[in-house]
Amino acid sequence: MNLHSDDFELFHLPRQFAQDRTLLDTRWKELQREVHPDRFAAHGGAAQRMAMQWSVRINEAYQRLKDPLKRAAYLCELNGASVNAENNTAMPPAFLMQQMEWRETLEEASGLAELEGLVEQVNQARRATLKTLDLMIDEERDFVKAVAQVRALMFIERFYDEVNVRLDACLDGMDAASKGQ
Amino acid sequence: MALLQISEPGQTPDPHQRRIAVGIDLGTTHSLVASVRHGVAECLPDAGGRVILPSVVRYLPGTGRQIGYEALAAEATDPENTIASVKRFMGRGLADIAGREKMPYRFVDKPGMVCLQTVQGEKSPVEVSAEILATLRYRAEDTFNDDLFGAVITVPAYFDDAQRQATKDAAQLAGINVLRLINEPTAAAIAYGLDNASEGVYAVFDLGGGTFDISILRLTQGVFEVIATGGDSALGGDDYDRALADWILQQAGGKAATAADKARLKTAARAAKEALSTVDLIAVEVELTRGNIRVDVGKSDFDAVTSQLTARTLAAVRKALRDAKLTREEVKGVVMVGGSTRMPQVQKAVADFFGRAPLNDLNPDEVVALGAAIQANQLAGNDTAGDLLLLDVIPLSLGIETMGGLVERIVPRNQTIPTAMAQDFTTFKDGQTALALHVVQGERDLVADCRSLARFELRGIPPMVAGAARIRVTFTVDADGLLSVGAREQGSGVEAKIDVKPSYGLSDDQIATMLRDSFTTADADMKARALAEARVDADRMLLATQSALDADGELLTGDELVAIGSLMQSLRATVAASQDAKEIEEATTALANGTETFAAERMNHSIQKALAGRNVETI
Numbered sequence: 001m002n003l004h005s006d007d008f009e010l011f012h013l014p015r016q017f018a019q020d021r022t023l024l025d026t027r028w029k030e031l032q033r034e035v036h037p038d039r040f041a042a043h044g045g046a047a048q049r050m051a052m053q054w055s056v057r058i059n060e061a062y063q064r065l066k067d068p069l070k071r072a073a074y075l076c077e078l079n080g081a082s083v084n085a086e087n088n089t090a091m092p093p094a095f096l097m098q099q100m101e102w103r104e105t106l107e108e109a110s111g112l113a114e115l116e117g118l119v120e121q122v123n124q125a126r127r128a129t130l131k132t133l134d135l136m137i138d139e140e141r142d143f144v145k146a147v148a149q150v151r152a153l154m155f156i157e158r159f160y161d162e163v164n165v166r167l168d169a170c171l172d173g174m175d176a177a178s179k180g181q
Numbered sequence: 182m183a184l185l186q187i188s189e190p191g192q193t194p195d196p197h198q199r200r201i202a203v204g205i206d207l208g209t210t211h212s213l214v215a216s217v218r219h220g221v222a223e224c225l226p227d228a229g230g231r232v233i234l235p236s237v238v239r240y241l242p243g244t245g246r247q248i249g250y251e252a253l254a255a256e257a258t259d260p261e262n263t264i265a266s267v268k269r270f271m272g273r274g275l276a277d278i279a280g281r282e283k284m285p286y287r288f289v290d291k292p293g294m295v296c297l298q299t300v301q302g303e304k305s306p307v308e309v310s311a312e313i314l315a316t317l318r319y320r321a322e323d324t325f326n327d328d329l330f331g332a333v334i335t336v337p338a339y340f341d342d343a344q345r346q347a348t349k350d351a352a353q354l355a356g357i358n359v360l361r362l363i364n365e366p367t368a369a370a371i372a373y374g375l376d377n378a379s380e381g382v383y384a385v386f387d388l389g390g391g392t393f394d395i396s397i398l399r400l401t402q403g404v405f406e407v408i409a410t411g412g413d414s415a416l417g418g419d420d421y422d423r424a425l426a427d428w429i430l431q432q433a434g435g436k437a438a439t440a441a442d443k444a445r446l447k448t449a450a451r452a453a454k455e456a457l458s459t460v461d462l463i464a465v466e467v468e469l470t471r472g473n474i475r476v477d478v479g480k481s482d483f484d485a486v487t488s489q490l491t492a493r494t495l496a497a498v499r500k501a502l503r504d505a506k507l508t509r510e511e512v513k514g515v516v517m518v519g520g521s522t523r524m525p526q527v528q529k530a531v532a533d534f535f536g537r538a539p540l541n542d543l544n545p546d547e548v549v550a551l552g553a554a555i556q557a558n559q560l561a562g563n564d565t566a567g568d569l570l571l572l573d574v575i576p577l578s579l580g581i582e583t584m585g586g587l588v589e590r591i592v593p594r595n596q597t598i599p600t601a602m603a604q605d606f607t608t609f610k611d612g613q614t615a616l617a618l619h620v621v622q623g624e625r626d627l628v629a630d631c632r633s634l635a636r637f638e639l640r641g642i643p644p645m646v647a648g649a650a651r652i653r654v655t656f657t658v659d660a661d662g663l664l665s666v667g668a669r670e671q672g673s674g675v676e677a678k679i680d681v682k683p684s685y686g687l688s689d690d691q692i693a694t695m696l697r698d699s700f701t702t703a704d705a706d707m708k709a710r711a712l713a714e715a716r717v718d719a720d721r722m723l724l725a726t727q728s729a730l731d732a733d734g735e736l737l738t739g740d741e742l743v744a745i746g747s748l749m750q751s752l753r754a755t756v757a758a759s760q761d762a763k764e765i766e767e768a769t770t771a772l773a774n775g776t777e778t779f780a781a782e783r784m785n786h787s788i789q790k791a792l793a794g795r796n797v798e799t800i
Contacts, residue, residue, distance in 0.1 A: 038571065
């Protein structure tokens, strides 16, 4: 094992989509406990730099492994199927239709209930896509098909973030209103 | 010292050599220094038995200065030369300082960081802070009758790169080796977490004199992880005083005509606030220019006129919880920090919101310094049994300016540090050979709304059509939360790199000059001390090298062994013959440089061994 080992090797986890978050967190902390620069605070420059490299590498792997979207994309890349998101934005018509519907709903949404309803809808689509990814990557091992799902998930998550920004703004507005009372 | 020291499990290399390490809370209104003694963290008192040092520095005509209570006493009579709350100016430009027209100081607009004109000339906030830090350093050195090995210094969670860098510069100017900068709320959690051995999600509610901070932390198996931070940098105990003062005046049916009236009202309001922590009703009498006023203030009156302020703290708490994607029920405990949390209505609001009584066992003024001391003790290697690991996050997003004044975020906020993240950019025009990079920090989409950290250029890109160049910009944030940025054109390998401390930070040369200036007074004394320190460092380096060779000498080739051996021999000879600290330091540095590769290799080996061991256990 070295700095160039892949994320799964580094964390000693099976190279698959399904992961146990508790185990992942435990492994992350175990690894940081060995390599964090604070462990070498009294040991001078060279040790500090080396520790910093390892610590950065482990944080990078952890960020990728804990996020299902990044993990799926990484597994596709490791298996030779490039996600290549910026050059390939073609999506199936049905998926695009749904995206447009969601966007309209978001634009017209005025209250907390509507926004929360939309969050729930997007969340359902997100969960369904994750389930499909689990099947394609871990069971069928069809990484070319999985790449299309990864791209769909990118759209869904970006939209999910937008809805949450609106929801936050709405909640902040309510906070401000309650302040005024 | 470049060599990694590895000792057998359960053995320390030299049990008698305890390093003096302290935690410093460099606060807006007051500062404290704490250290672990006999296994317990405690704040160190001054000669008069007081642990609090008011963060006030007064410059006297000539070269003298007063720091702390003495300076505080002179605030009214010599306001121009008596700098209070300098923390507000750290890493800030003139335009950043809210309400500066009401302050008595003579500000000097400087690129990056504002300066203050005093009777001793221009002083930067870094120099003023260094006076406070040096005072605390001497207090620690007097207490232990030994040199300080290093310090952990706390900063507010919302401090950006410029403010953190300025704090580190101030420490360096004060001759303090910074073991680590840590966030104030994190330090408070360390103080509580270790004392109570608690696990789970905690909120740290820090209401000081002028600022409010909320942090959500997760504690597991001795690991402290900050998962979200938030707050309000213009909300604190002073606002409660002001609200109460306004109400008192309104009750008396008057208006405060003069500045002196306002000051007296505020002092009376503050006294009433403090009294109402223990009694339900207090009579307030204030002498105003147009006559005395007398108003009875009930606890419920005080609660009512400040309820909006308390509500603002809770709004920030809700926002931080949303950022952390947690509900209030998931919070296992709330740590109270800052003198303003002594107000009963604040205690009650927090208790009602979280449905549990907040943690109050430690003095809210001291808790940050105590936590920093615990961390310092461990970083100095005094507590080999200690298992504390702090995994901090970056409080504000870091990014690059792109076309149209927009920010491309590279490191999102709340990312665990240390971290390195990269983003590819390209050229805008055909044949473009240089790229101007503007590094900013903040959450807004427009560059104009974020804080500018640095500008630098990548030059020498081979001419290509627009969009063909691949320029990878890498942001590296170290464990102190300090940023360095590198850019590299992938095709040609052209590189540019900076540590982000240009306009506002002091250059290393400036710091060296200031250090020299401050030491010229006690020249002979300094020389003797420097020589002694250089000899100790040299001996330590020789010892470390020898034990490294004994343990892992087989990693080296014959030639490498000979090279290191001759560097050691030359250092020994220099120590024996020389009376010049600089000569000894140079020989020590030569050995450190000569063993750097060896040190890195040993580090790599030990980590791989440790990680491999873990794997076997896991299987």
